[in-house]
Amino acid sequence: MPTIKEVxxxxxxxxxxxxxxxxxxxxxNPATVEHVRTIARQLxxxxxxxxxxxxxxxxxxxxxxxxxxxxxxxxxxxRAAQAHAYTAGYSTILGDSDEVPAMEDVLLGKLAPQVExxxxxxxxxxxxxxKAHASRRPLVLIxxxxxxxxxxxxxxxxxxxxxxxxxxSIGHRSVAYVGAPKASWANRQRQNAVLNAAGRQGMTxxxxxxxxxxxxxxxxxxxxxxxxxxxxxxxxDDLVAQGIVxxxxxxKISVPGDMSVIGCxxxxxxxxxxxxxxxxxxCRDAGWRAAELLISILNGSLPPAMKLILKSDLVLRQTVxxxxxFQKR
Amino acid sequence: MPTIKEVxxxxxxxxxxxxxxxxxxxxxNPATVEHVRTIARQLxxxxxxxxxxxxxxxxxxxxxxxxxxxxxxxxxxxRAAQAHAYTAGYSTILGDSDEVPAMEDVLLGKLAPQVExxxxxxxxxxxxxxKAHASRRPLVLIxxxxxxxxxxxxxxxxxxxxxxxxxxSIGHRSVAYVGAPKASWANRQRQNAVLNAAGRQGMTxxxxxxxxxxxxxxxxxxxxxxxxxxxxxxxxDDLVAQGIVxxxxxxKISVPGDMSVIGCxxxxxxxxxxxxxxxxxxCRDAGWRAAELLISILNGSLPPAMKLILKSDLVLRQTVxxxxxFQKR
DNA sequence: TTGTATGCGTTATCAT
DNA sequence: ATGATAACGCATACAA
Numbered sequence: 104m105p106t107i108k109e110v111x112x113x114x115x116x117x118x119x120x121x122x123x124x125x126x127x128x129x130x131x132n133p134a135t136v137e138h139v140r141t142i143a144r145q146l147x148x149x150x151x152x153x154x155x156x157x158x159x160x161x162x163x164x165x166x167x168x169x170x171x172x173x174x175x176x177x178x179x180x181x182r183a184a185q186a187h188a189y190t191a192g193y194s195t196i197l198g199d200s201d202e203v204p205a206m207e208d209v210l211l212g213k214l215a216p217q218v219e220x221x222x223x224x225x226x227x228x229x230x231x232x233x234k235a236h237a238s239r240r241p242l243v244l245i246x247x248x249x250x251x252x253x254x255x256x257x258x259x260x261x262x263x264x265x266x267x268x269x270x271x272s273i274g275h276r277s278v279a280y281v282g283a284p285k286a287s288w289a290n291r292q293r294q295n296a297v298l299n300a301a302g303r304q305g306m307t308x309x310x311x312x313x314x315x316x317x318x319x320x321x322x323x324x325x326x327x328x329x330x331x332x333x334x335x336x337x338x339x340d341d342l343v344a345q346g347i348v349x350x351x352x353x354x355k356i357s358v359p360g361d362m363s364v365i366g367c368x369x370x371x372x373x374x375x376x377x378x379x380x381x382x383x384x385x386c387r388d389a390g391w392r393a394a395e396l397l398i399s400i401l402n403g404s405l406p407p408a409m410k411l412i413l414k415s416d417l418v419l420r421q422t423v424x425x426x427x428x429f430q431k432r
Numbered sequence: 433m434p435t436i437k438e439v440x441x442x443x444x445x446x447x448x449x450x451x452x453x454x455x456x457x458x459x460x461n462p463a464t465v466e467h468v469r470t471i472a473r474q475l476x477x478x479x480x481x482x483x484x485x486x487x488x489x490x491x492x493x494x495x496x497x498x499x500x501x502x503x504x505x506x507x508x509x510x511r512a513a514q515a516h517a518y519t520a521g522y523s524t525i526l527g528d529s530d531e532v533p534a535m536e537d538v539l540l541g542k543l544a545p546q547v548e549x550x551x552x553x554x555x556x557x558x559x560x561x562x563k564a565h566a567s568r569r570p571l572v573l574i575x576x577x578x579x580x581x582x583x584x585x586x587x588x589x590x591x592x593x594x595x596x597x598x599x600x601s602i603g604h605r606s607v608a609y610v611g612a613p614k615a616s617w618a619n620r621q622r623q624n625a626v627l628n629a630a631g632r633q634g635m636t637x638x639x640x641x642x643x644x645x646x647x648x649x650x651x652x653x654x655x656x657x658x659x660x661x662x663x664x665x666x667x668x669d670d671l672v673a674q675g676i677v678x679x680x681x682x683x684k685i686s687v688p689g690d691m692s693v694i695g696c697x698x699x700x701x702x703x704x705x706x707x708x709x710x711x712x713x714x715c716r717d718a719g720w721r722a723a724e725l726l727i728s729i730l731n732g733s734l735p736p737a738m739k740l741i742l743k744s745d746l747v748l749r750q751t752v753x754x755x756x757x758f759q760k761r
Numbered sequence: 762t763t764g765t766a767t768g769c770g771t772t773a774t775c776a777t
Numbered sequence: 778a779t780g781a782t783a784a785c786g787c788a789t790a791c792a793a
Contacts, residue, residue, distance in 0.1 A: 104544070104545070104568055106769090106770055106771090107770060107771065108770080116779075116780085117779065117780045117781075118770090118771080118772095118780090118781095119772080119773090119779070119780060119781080119782095120778090120779060120780075122770095122771065122772060122773095123772095123778095123779085126771090126772075127772095130778075130779090131778065131779080132778060132779090135778080135779085147564075147568075149541050149542065149544065149545065150545075150770090150771075151545040151769095151770050151771070152542075152545045152546045152771095153482055153485045153486050153491060153545050153546050153769090153770080153771090154486055154545075154769070154770030154771040154772085154785090155770080155771055155772070156482045156546075156771090156785095157482050157483050157486050157769090157770080157771070157772095157785050157786065157787090158770080158771045158772040158773080158784080158785055159771080159772060159773090159785085160785075162482060162546075164525070164546070171511075172507050172510055172511040172514065173504070173507045173508050173510075173511045175502065175504065175507075178501050178502045178504075178507040179502050181501055181502075181526075182500075182501040182502045182528055185501065185526060185527075185528050186528065186530075194525055194527070194542065194543060194546070195525070195526055195527075196493070196523055196524070196525050196526070197510075197514060197524055197525070197526040198514075198523070198524075199511055199514050199515065201515075212478065213523065214523060215478070216433070216478065216479075216480045216481045216482055217481045217482055217485075217491075217493070217523070217546075239433065318702075318703045345703060346703070348705075349703065349705070352705070373647075374647045374674060374675070374678065375704075375705065376677075376678070376681070376704065376705035376706075377705075435785090435786060435787090436786060436787060437786080445763080445764085446763070446764045446765080447764090447765095447786090447787080447788095448763070448764060448765080448787095448788080448789080449762090449763060449764075450787095451786095451787060451788055451789085452762095452763085452788090452789095455787090455788070455789095456788095456789095459762075459763090460762070460763080461762060461763085464762085464763085479786090479787075480785095480786055480787070482785090482786080482787090483769090483785070483786035483787040483788090484786080484787055484788075485769095485787090486768095486769050486770065486771090486785085486786080486787075486788095487768080487769055487786080487787045487788045487789080488769085488787085488788060488789090489769075545770090
């Protein structure tokens with residue numbers, strides 16, 4: 104690949120001029136900028152980010168660490184973060200922790216030198232470790248609340264409370280919540296919201312857990328749901344909810360006739376059958392905002408401790424109905 | 433962050449020794465390796481990948497460019513590629529071209545210096561441009577056939593032919609194929625397979641296109657499908673197929689009673705309702721193999737022109753049945 | 762087995 | 778407005 108030196112010689116200028124033609128064109132005569140760029144294009148030259156990074160200390164990369172790339176919630180978030188980072192001139196280095204806390208730790212350490220800052224989505228890491236990493240590189244959290252650190256929080260709680268209230272209003276007296284592992288901030292928030300709202304409404308609430316939030320686990324949990332007195336079930340996310348619907352169908356339980364189901368995320372909900380009622384959480388915005396926040400911090404244009412809270416909305420589709428005993432009256 | 437120089441001084445050795453203690457420990461007295469590493473750990477030193485990259489020309493990163501991160505086919509592929517790269521000591525830099533050829537070009541140029549090689553998944557870029565980029569960095573293609581370049585091809589053709597043969601055997605006489613933009617190699621291959629098999633069976637085959645392969649586009653295409661004489665429809669991927677099923681349902685067309693539907697990828701097919709019949713293509717393997725291939729080429733342990741063909745299988749679930757007129761007899 | 766010296770491609774600091 | 782040159786942190790011939 105051609106270097107700055109070759110371009111300089113071909114253009115009959117110094118290396119500094121070539122450097123400025125790309126980095127600080129305003130310091131140069133417009134004509135020479137044009138000239139240098141033309142030569143550069145002919146040679147196929149592009150500034151070497153690695154050398155630039157070594158010289159400036161700024162790598163032009165941000166690190167993005169997620170628990171599971173293949174989860175549509177995260178892949179959508181990644182897409183948005185990557186797109187925003189790109190427009191700001193940053194590339195995105197991706198890490199998948201596979202839901203393993205120790206892997207987050209390793210990834211953070213390995214990527215740190217080549218990255219200006221991190222976005223940590225739904226980290227399972229301990230607060231101590233997160234703080235340790237944050238002391239070396241700016242770090243923005245998504246769906247994790249650590250005091251004094253910048254973060255983007257998806258407030259699904261209000262949506263879940265709204266959902267439980269609605270269920271109560273149409274006659275449900277007992278609900279189940281199917282959650283993910285307790286280490287997840289998002290899960291705790293959602294579970295508490297369901298419990299709070301149910302308590303407020305004087306409803307019975309049962310909490311169930313799946314080992315990993317996916318379709319298969321949801322499907323397997325259908326039997327447990329049926330073992331409770333619940334006539335409606337709220338799931339930690341749409342994948343699990345969709346799995347529950349499938350598991351219910353296998354057992355000839357009709358949704359929503361016999362059991363109402365509500366998911367969370369609204370990332371696949373519109374494409375399921377029947378279309379899933381869900382809490383829409385705007386994960387696109389979460390990725391976008393996190394990238395924006397991190398880049399602002401890197402620019403120094405924003406204090407390194409911002410808190411963004413993204414609202415959620417209950418979206419009613421076709422998996423919610425009054426409970427069977429209520430209809431029979 | 434501490435540098436190699438500080439470690440060298442603290443350990444009372446030269447910078448070269450510190451460098452070797454991390455890079456080539458076998459060249460050193462085990463005792464000094466131990467000593468240097470201890471000091472380094474105390475200081476919190478880690479080799480700076482950026483400086484190392486500039487010196488060696490090897491960045492420890494691979495670039496992965498996909499048309500759409502949020503498409504489950506690609507997110508699954510990304511996950512597998514990233515996991516394999518990680519085990520080989522490489523980090524993954526991700527680019528999303530948003531299905532725009534020019535964006536692939538830009539990404540390839542921008543990422544090139546900080547990456548040792550690329551995996552280009554389903555590129556829409558012209559052959560000339562691909563070759564131009566390949567002349568600078570090793571480049572492995574997924575689902576694109578350019579002569580002389582290493583590639584991983586998913587042979588969905590055999591699966592599609594198998595599917596058409598099956599449809600013929602249960603009485604279908606007319607099929608439709610709903611494809612993606614023509615620039616896609618995968619789409620051409622699948623379309624040709626359907627056309628070939630249909631011709632061989634003496635069936636009528638109609639080709640339809642959607643602007644972008646997703647659920648919404650599939651749903652919108654349902655009307656066009658119904659305007660043909662087809663009693664069975666094959667889609668370029670599961671997203672589109674699932675959309676077609678939804679669009680059909682909206683028009684009170686029952687699947688598979690009135691119309692059979694077959695997708696491709698098997699990435700969401702098992703979770704749809706009804707479970708979608710599909711061509712399973714093992715996109716996990718595609719990502720894994722592509723990373724493996726690229727890293728082998730970087731190591732020089734494999735010739736830079738390998739061709740891997742991944743087989744596909746027809747997976748019958750619940751969206752295929754004999755055509756209505758056939759049942760009526 | 763270890764140290765010395767040089768270069769990797771760029772930006773920044775002084776000059777001019 | 779442009780040029781000369783010294784870092785940036787590391788790896789590696791070459792020496793010892």
